[in-house]
Amino acid sequence: MYGKMLDEILEYVRRHHEYRSRCLNLIASENVTSPQVRRVLSSDLGHRYAIGFLYTRIYRGCRFIDSIEELTGYLARTLFKVDHVNYIPISGTVANLIMFNALTSPGDSVAALSVLDGGHSSFRECSRVRGVAMTPLPLDQKEYNIDVGEAEKLIRRVRPKIVLLGASDILFPHPVKELRSVVDEYGGILAYDAAHVLGLIAGGVFQDPLREGAEVVTGSTHKTFFGPQGGIILCRRRYSTAIDHSAWQMVNNHHIHRVAGLAITLCEFLAFGNEYARQVVKNAKALAENLYDKGLKPLCPDKGFTESHQVILDIGDGGGVEASLKLEAANIIANPMPLPWDQGEEKCSGLRLGVQEVTRLGMSEGDMEFIAERIAAVLLGKESVEEARSKVSEFMENYQMIHYCFDNAEAYGFPG
Ligand SMILES: Cc1ncc(COP(=O)(O)O)c(C=O)c1O
Numbered sequence: 001m002y003g004k005m006l007d008e009i010l011e012y013v014r015r016h017h018e019y020r021s022r023c024l025n026l027i028a029s030e031n032v033t034s035p036q037v038r039r040v041l042s043s044d045l046g047h048r049y050a051i052g053f054l055y056t057r058i059y060r061g062c063r064f065i066d067s068i069e070e071l072t073g074y075l076a077r078t079l080f081k082v083d084h085v086n087y088i089p090i091s092g093t094v095a096n097l098i099m100f101n102a103l104t105s106p107g108d109s110v111a112a113l114s115v116l117d118g119g120h121s122s123f124r125e126c127s128r129v130r131g132v133a134m135t136p137l138p139l140d141q142k143e144y145n146i147d148v149g150e151a152e153k154l155i156r157r158v159r160p161k162i163v164l165l166g167a168s169d170i171l172f173p174h175p176v177k178e179l180r181s182v183v184d185e186y187g188g189i190l191a192y193d194a195a196h197v198l199g200l201i202a203g204g205v206f207q208d209p210l211r212e213g214a215e216v217v218t219g220s221t222h223k224t225f226f227g228p229q230g231g232i233i234l235c236r237r238r239y240s241t242a243i244d245h246s247a248w249q250m251v252n253n254h255h256i257h258r259v260a261g262l263a264i265t266l267c268e269f270l271a272f273g274n275e276y277a278r279q280v281v282k283n284a285k286a287l288a289e290n291l292y293d294k295g296l297k298p299l300c301p302d303k304g305f306t307e308s309h310q311v312i313l314d315i316g317d318g319g320g321v322e323a324s325l326k327l328e329a330a331n332i333i334a335n336p337m338p339l340p341w342d343q344g345e346e347k348c349s350g351l352r353l354g355v356q357e358v359t360r361l362g363m364s365e366g367d368m369e370f371i372a373e374r375i376a377a378v379l380l381g382k383e384s385v386e387e388a389r390s391k392v393s394e395f396m397e398n399y400q401m402i403h404y405c406f407d408n409a410e411a412y413g414f415p416g
Contacts, residue, residue: 021412028354034405046257075266084240088247089231092220102246106131118169166193173207180213199224203277227265290372320348330388
């Protein structure tokens with residue numbers, strides 16, 4: 001009986017692969033890994049522990065793991081031009097938890113964007129777990145960015161231990177440079193959550209928070225940064241011991257196959273990152289412009305819509321969930337999101353679109369016109385979902401290979 005169930009599970013995975021190969025994935029927090037990354041993800045490394053620090057492990061059998069991790073650290077420090085890297089977090093949420101645990105004490109406060117204003121739930125949840133108070137940073141709704149003047153007032157009043165910039169819904173660079181001096185006035189820490197934009201930072205487009213004055217950067221390694229699912233922390237040397245000890249306390253088992261996959265992705269970014277990131281931003285702008293021309297409402301038309309991988313559509317009056325379901329029926333995958341003027345996080349009048357995965361499949365500006373045309377046709381009722389689905393499936397036949405890596409291979413193939 002269980003053998004049959006096993007076959008059933010494998011069949012679902014095979015069908016998932018086949019289904020997703022026919023879908024346009026516009027989820028802004030996902031991507032696809034290269035064949036070399038996939039190879040190490042299924043290697044023996046995934047069965048092992050490497051408890052302890054580099055070259056001073058408590059567990060034995062780690063000689064090659066030490067070599068892999070030494071290279072990972074070197075590659076990450078080289079790519080991000082940073083004093084210290086910690087690749088132990090197994091997700092972006094865990095990276096934030098490690099940072100909160102390392103750099104705050106219960107009773108402190110932290111300032112960051114609320115979920116309604118584009119912040120991530122981990123800002124709130126890490127604060128809760130650590131016993132620190134989270135003060136929401138003010139958002140300028142029109143600019144879809146942090147309001148610098150109001151933020152300065154708030155920071156002077158509250159003196160948060162950490163001022164955390166960065167967000168889940170992020171169209172434009174955040175004011176790192178602008179807020180550096182106000183945090184310095186009382187000796188706070190300016191940090192930046194780059195979960196979404198890590199690949200754009202690595203590619204040298206968007207912004208460079210470390211050069212602009214952030215002392216700690218947390219992130220996910222699988223969104224615009226197209227590595228295995230995981231987290232990372234980049235920091236100035238003075239925080240390295242606190243971060244490393246916190247990571248060791250909070251994670252214990254850091255999934256070494258993921259670290260090897262991260263090392264390979266770092267090589268890919270050093271070789272192809274700039275080309276990829278530039279195309280991501282061009283594609284996002286092209287998608288937004290085409291959606292606007294076709295009658296939809298991407299945010300911030302006066303600001304050129306976006307400088308990141310994201311486009312945020314205002315669907316209006318809580319319509320984001322229904323819009324995402326319609327698009328899903330047409331094989332276009334995207335997620336609803338609340339807009340700052342929604343009454344509560346559940347209302348979701350917005351739809352967030354990300355172009356990083358389709359860029360990795362080799363798409364460019366011309367392809368964004370096709371995508372915008374299908375989205376507009378479905379949402380404005382000019383095309384049935386069946387008609388759109390069949391056009392999307394046919395279109396996707398041209399985009400099955402992974403680009404910006406050393407050895408092109410199928411993006412959605414399932415081995416075996
Ligand atoms: C700004 C931000 N921080 C942290 C996270 C959490 O990352 P992960 O999903 O890797 O835990 C996310 C996830 O989307 C995010 O958007």
